[in-house]
Structures are given as structure tokens and as C-alpha cells.
Amino acid sequence: MTLIVWLALVPATLCAQQGATEIPLKYGADRVGKREDPAMIKFRENRLGAFIHWGLYAIPGGEWNGKVYPGAAEWLKSWANVPSDEWMKLMDQWNPTKFDATAWAKMAKDMGVRYVKITTKHHEGFCLWPSKYSKYTVAQTPYKKDILGELVKAYNKEGIDVHFYFSVMDWSHPDYRSSIKTPADSVAFSRFLEFTDNQLKELATRYPTVKDFWFDGTWDSSIKKNGWWTAHVERMLKELVLGVTINSRLRADDYGKRHFDSNGRLMGDYESAYERRLPDPVKDLKVTQWDWEACMTLPENQWGYHKDWSLSYVKTPIEVIDRIVHAVSMGGNMVVNFGPQPDGDFRPEEKEMAKAVGQWMRRYGQAVYACDYAGLPKQDWGYYTRGKEGEVYMVVFNQPYSRRLTVKTPKGVTVKKAELLTSGEQLDVVETARNEYNISVPAQDQGEPYVIRLQMHSKEGGKDSYRDALT
Numbered sequence: 001m002t003l004i005v006w007l008a009l010v011p012a013t014l015c016a017q018q019g020a021t022e023i024p025l026k027y028g029a030d031r032v033g034k035r036e037d038p039a040m041i042k043f044r045e046n047r048l049g050a051f052i053h054w055g056l057y058a059i060p061g062g063e064w065n066g067k068v069y070p071g072a073a074e075w076l077k078s079w080a081n082v083p084s085d086e087w088m089k090l091m092d093q094w095n096p097t098k099f100d101a102t103a104w105a106k107m108a109k110d111m112g113v114r115y116v117k118i119t120t121k122h123h124e125g126f127c128l129w130p131s132k133y134s135k136y137t138v139a140q141t142p143y144k145k146d147i148l149g150e151l152v153k154a155y156n157k158e159g160i161d162v163h164f165y166f167s168v169m170d171w172s173h174p175d176y177r178s179s180i181k182t183p184a185d186s187v188a189f190s191r192f193l194e195f196t197d198n199q200l201k202e203l204a205t206r207y208p209t210v211k212d213f214w215f216d217g218t219w220d221s222s223i224k225k226n227g228w229w230t231a232h233v234e235r236m237l238k239e240l241v242l243g244v245t246i247n248s249r250l251r252a253d254d255y256g257k258r259h260f261d262s263n264g265r266l267m268g269d270y271e272s273a274y275e276r277r278l279p280d281p282v283k284d285l286k287v288t289q290w291d292w293e294a295c296m297t298l299p300e301n302q303w304g305y306h307k308d309w310s311l312s313y314v315k316t317p318i319e320v321i322d323r324i325v326h327a328v329s330m331g332g333n334m335v336v337n338f339g340p341q342p343d344g345d346f347r348p349e350e351k352e353m354a355k356a357v358g359q360w361m362r363r364y365g366q367a368v369y370a371c372d373y374a375g376l377p378k379q380d381w382g383y384y385t386r387g388k389e390g391e392v393y394m395v396v397f398n399q400p401y402s403r404r405l406t407v408k409t410p411k412g413v414t415v416k417k418a419e420l421l422t423s424g425e426q427l428d429v430v431e432t433a434r435n436e437y438n439i440s441v442p443a444q445d446q447g448e449p450y451v452i453r454l455q456m457h458s459k460e461g462g463k464d465s466y467r468d469a470l471t
């Protein structure tokens with residue numbers, strides 16, 4: 001309780017410029033500050049999600065006409081300059097006989113993810129659901145089945161929220177334009193926007209348990225110049241699906257400014273630009289003022305299935321866990337990507353990753369789910385998170401040779417107790433200076449990143465025995 005009081009004082013700076021510099025906007029932010037309704041709180045408390053990138057690109061897996069392209073596999077059509085009609089012939093090979101939605105849901109559950117973001121349609125234009133507005137859908141493949149429908153059902157049955165990834169940019173659609181140069185472009189592009197509205201309405205009504213739409217492929221000037229449309233889409237989806245959340249990447253304001261409007265306010269419900277990178281844990285504390293979600297790949301930059309993972313560095317489970325905790329320690333969510341194989345199974349590396357993350361989450365998830373920025377200065381041993389009751393967790397990634405973990409507290413806040421989360425082992429707390437403590441490491445080497453739960457106390461106007469340096 002007392003902790004909550006001092007935390008409220010932390011975000012002293014506001015990003016939105018106010019007063020005289022205010023620019024009038026029709027399509028700017030709908031709101032100042034975080035959404036605090038139950039659906040948004042659920043989104044935030046989920047903290048850990050999985051991304052699924054699955055489409056026709058899984059079939060060639062980064063190889064076209066005997067040449068392996070090292071770039072992102074889901075962009076192969078673009079790397080190899082494949083015309084759309086030729087690319088869409090891959091649909092004849094879409095027959096993932098090993099696809100088992102129940103097994104996918106179990107894998108997600110075992111990994112400890114609370115939500116899964118699925119590519120309903122990536123840039124290529126192939127739809128994982130039988131859209132009546134496109135001929136490029138699962139319904140027109142040998143497999144025929146509604147993959148998306150099966151996944152929604154299976155994940156929901158495990159209590160996992162489903163989020164829809166949707167690329168506005170659609171390489172398969174004749175009316176798509178990246179820029180509008182002629183009146184004819186403008187006419188075609190309005191038809192395209194209507195087609196997109198129809199697909200989105202179709203997704204929202206066919207799968208009403210969807211919790212979130214995550215837009216991508218919204219960076220072209222054609223979309224940036226139609227900020228009204230991005231605001232309209234957000235409103236439309238919110239009318240169709242109660243509580244639905246929308247990422248900032250959809251939006252552009254009256255001046256084509258994206259994510260944050262011309263007054264510096266976040267558009268959409270959460271910031272979504274941390275892709276394959278994270279904020280600096282010391283310099284970028286401004287991110288704690290809004291909701292945000294980061295996403296990451298296991299290789300350097302592969303989202304869809306690529307047959308050769310030896311072409312770039314592949315992260316280890318501890319590195320993935322580090323990023324998850326890093327995000328949460330700064331008030332964000334983390335989404336870990338998977339690119340299923342064309343046969344519907346996951347590659348062994350991904351299965352092992354899901355298992356390893358899940359094992360750690362089962363032991364230490366208390367310091368991740370529903371946790372937030374703790375408001376304490378970053379220390380070298382790892383990250384702090386703060387639970388809903390105001391309890392503070394230290395997630396230790398770097399075990400120090402000194403066997404002492406430094407904790408620095410704000411004025412008036414003292415550390416009372418420290419215990420190892422898994423066993424309850426009490427760790428020594430030694431006050432070393434004003435608002436500085438040493439916490440001893442656990443007696444036994446934990447062999448993995450571990451969590452210490454701190455009990456802190458906020459004293460008002462207590463006695464202070466330390467003397468400031470005269471300088």
C-alpha cells in the first residue's frame with residue numbers, strides 16, 4: 001500500500017506537449033493516458049505472448065528456384081521478385097497434414113503464454129480463414145479447413161487469448177497502392193480500403209472472441225495520407241468487439257504522423273514499435289507512461305519458417321527470458337515469435353524453446369504476469385518488477401562474484417526482508433548507506449536466473465542516521 005504511494009510520484013514528466021503548442025487534430029489520439037478498463041488490464045497483465053507467422057511463405061522456407069535468400073522468409077516473394085499469380089500457386093501445396101490445433105494450444109499453454117497473435121493475413125495476401133472477399137484463402141487449398149477458426153477454438157479452450165495480426169499492405173490485391181499518384185490510383189485505393197474494411201468486419205464477426213487486432217504493413221504513404229481511415233478502422237472494430245485492443249501501428253493522424261500524433265500522444269491502445277529491440281532500461285523510462293508490447297524473433301530476423309537457421313545467430317532460452325523480463329520491468333509485454341513448418345508442425349528448436357521458457361515461467365512467473373515497472377534504479381544484476389500488491393521482485397540474471405546484490409531505494413523507503421521466491425530462503429539484508437542495501441545471494445547456486453521477493457517499507461519522516469557529504 002505505502003509502496004503504491006511513492007510509485008505514483010515517479011512518472012513526473014508528461015510526453016504530450018500542452019497549452020499553446022496544441023495542434024488541433026481530427027484523427028489524433030482518442031485519449032490521454034492509459035486505458036484502464038478490464039479488457040486493457042487483462043491485455044497488460046497477460047504480459048507474455050506468442051506470435052505465429054504462418055502462410056504460403058512457409059512452403060519455400062526462404063528458397064526460390066534453387067537460391068536460398070537470407071532475408072526474412074515471409075518476404076521471399078519480394079526478395080525473389082515473384083509475381084503474385086506465380087506466388088499464389090503455392091496454394092496448391094498448402095496441405096499441412098500434421099496441423100493439430102489442440103497440440104499448438106497445449107504447446108502455448110506449456111510455454112506459459114497468456115495470448116497468441118496469429119497472422120490472419122501477411123503481406124502476401126493469403127488468408128488463414130475462408131474470407132469471402134478473396135480467392136487466396138485456405139478454403140481454396142487442398143487442405144480446405146479454416147485454420148484460424150480451429151486455432152481460435154483450441155487456444156480459447158486452454159484459456160489463452162487470441163490476437164489477430166493483420167497486414168493492411170496486401171501484395172495480392174490489384175487495387176493496393178503504396179502511393180497515390182493519379183486519380184485512378186485514388187479510385188483503386190478507395191476500393192482497396194473498402195475491401196479491407198470488409199475483411200476486418202468479417203474477422204470481427206466470425207471470431208467474436210478475438211481480443212486484439214495488431215496491424216502491420218501500414219507504413220506506405222497511401223495509408224499515411226489517409227489517417228481518417230486508420231481512425232475509422234479503430235472505431236469500427238471497437239464497435240464490433242467490446243473491449244478489443246488495437247496497436248499503435250495502425251494509426252496515422254491528419255498530418256501522416258504515426259504511432260504518436262502531432263501532439264505527442266499515443267494513438268491506439270498500446271505502442272507497438274519495439275520490434276526486435278527493446279527500450280534502454282536506464283535512458284528510456286518514458287515508456288513506462290503508456291502501455292506497450294514488444295515482439296521478437298528467435299533468429300536475428302525470421303518470422304515465417306525459414307529452412308536454414310544457420311544463417312544468423314539464434315537466441316538461447318535464457319536470452320529470451322531476459323527479454324521477457326526486461327520488457328515487463330519497463331511496463332511492457334513481450335511476444336515471442338514462432339514460424340511453423342509447412343507440414344503444420346513446429347521445428348524442434350521452437351519446441352525446445354517453448355518448453356524451456358515454460359519451465360522457467362512455472363517457477364518464476366509470479367515475477368512476470370501482472371507485474372509492472374517497479375520504480376527503482378536499475379542495477380547490474382538484472383531487473384526489478386513490481387507485483388499487483390506492490391511487492392517488488394528482483395530477477396537476477398548476472399550472479400555477482402561479490403555474492404552481494406545492491407539495492408537502492410527512493411528517499412524514505414527501506415528494505416525489510418528478502419527471500420528466494422522458490423524456497424522462501426531468507427537472504428541477509430544489510431543496510432550499507434542511506435537508501436542502499438546489500439542482499440546476499442542464495443546459499444546454493446541456482447543454476448539459472450532466479451527471483452528474490454523484497455519486502456519494503458515506506459517511512460514518513462523517520463530518523464536518518466546518515467550525513468551528506470560536504471562538497
Ligand code: H76
Pocket residue numbers: 053072074075216275295303
Ligand atoms: C517488416 C515487417 C513485418 N513485421 C513483422 C512483425 C513481421 O511480420 C515482418 O514480416
